[in-house]
Amino acid sequence: MTLAVCMQGITKRFPGVVANDNIVLNVEKGEIHGLLGENGAGKSVLMSILYGLYKQDEGRILIDDVQCEMDSPATAMKHGIGMVHQHFMLVPSLTVLENIILGKEKIKNGILLDYDGMHKEVKEFCDKYRLNVDLDSKIYQIPVGVQQRVEILKTLYRGADVLILDEPTAVLTPNESEELFNAVRSLQKEGKTVIFISHKLKEVLTICDRVTVLKRGQVVGTINVANASEERLTDMMVGRKIIYEFDRAATATHQLVLKAERLQALNDRDFPALRGLSLEVMNSEILGLAGVEGNGQTELIEALMGLRRLTAGKISLQDTDITKMSPDERIR
Incomplete structure (x- = not known):
């Protein structure tokens, strides 16, 4: 087993709450690893630590067996860690291409932007990862599902080998979610590692290879999806059986x-x-x-x-x- 990410004994405290409590997370190279838990379980905090947005109070992070200090997102990107947030961070008035290359522009003749060269390079990224977008469209002109592809491309363009997707289907329609799953599988085929944050059981069982369940800031366990079921994951998430049917008398409404x-x-x-x-x-x-x-x-x-x-x-x-x-x- 070759690990892309190893987080050992991660603890993060905020006033009055321990968001992450001695968490151990091992993510294998080339896998789609689900991070599952209820809202407030500590999923996003843990990944924010990996991406350099927060600093852990205790514990260490190893990338490709090398200990790393993630003191900023820029440092995380240098180590090949990229993150697509639940709420996109795109500039609506710029084109798709301009958003992807923003901050990573290439120059020709010492002073001029190599726009044609960057356009060609990004188009090759789109074809390679099967993330088809119109590079010349403005962000405000394209649907939410396409904007998410732009966020993924922006991360890949900056050299990410490990891609963190934070609740990626929260703003997508069912068809857009399926397109996302196809794109994630394409990334896996190209050797990328994906950490998929979610609280939706069905999509974790659909797209992930293994899943780690968090509850109240602690790891409940990590299991292979092949051996998992909705009932087992539910029990790990909440510690009890969920009743989906309720008997309730009809409310009298007249006015x-x-x-x-x-x-x-x-x-x-x-x-x-x-x-x-x-x-x-x-x-x-x-x-x-x-x-x-x-x-x-x-x-x-x-x-x-x-x-x-x-x-x-x-x-x-x-x-x-x-x-x-x-x-x-x-x-x-």
Whole structure:
């Protein structure tokens, strides 16, 4: 077993909490290693330590059997560690190519940017790792799934051999998630090592070779996915069997409290976010809003609160038209 990453006895304390408690994590070269746990289990903190965003209070990190001090992301990148964060760090007004090469620009004739050379080089990266993107598109013009590919390409362009993906499917549709899995498998075939942070059991079982489970800042165990099941991983994550069915009496709802009719609104980039949305909320009712992040949920709540201007539609609260009321008036 050849280890790409070995984290030994990692402990990280914050005021009032131990985020990582004597953690040992071994990641083999060329594997897709899942890091699984509930929210707050310590997954992102541990990977932030590996990427140099945090400094551990105790323990050591070995990359290719060499002890390394990860004092910054720049140092981590020098050791071949790259990280794609859950919330992307791209410049919306720049093109895909400009985001990828930002800070790593190549010069010709001493003063000029070798734009054609960099374009060719990045295109070769796209083909090699099967991450197809339009290099000349602006970031704000492309969907979230493509933006994630740009983040991965940006990391690879900087020489990452170990790629950390932090909750990578959180903002993706099912189809985009499948495209991501295909890209990750392509990276593995090219000899890259991937650490896949998640709290979703099915995707860990789908994409990973081995998985390490964290609970309350401690390692519960590491198992081969071939020997794992959703039930076993659930037991490791929470320490008990999860009941997915609930018997609950229906709530009596008779009075209409809030009504939204054919709402239309733009997002922060002046693209349509709400397209004729209508809904009703009754008294004593909990109405859920489901959907992948970025599909209008935020804009809807802001419109209902008076924080975002509607371009069309009407909002009524207990038969009172509040469409043009300020947030303060709506609260009253």
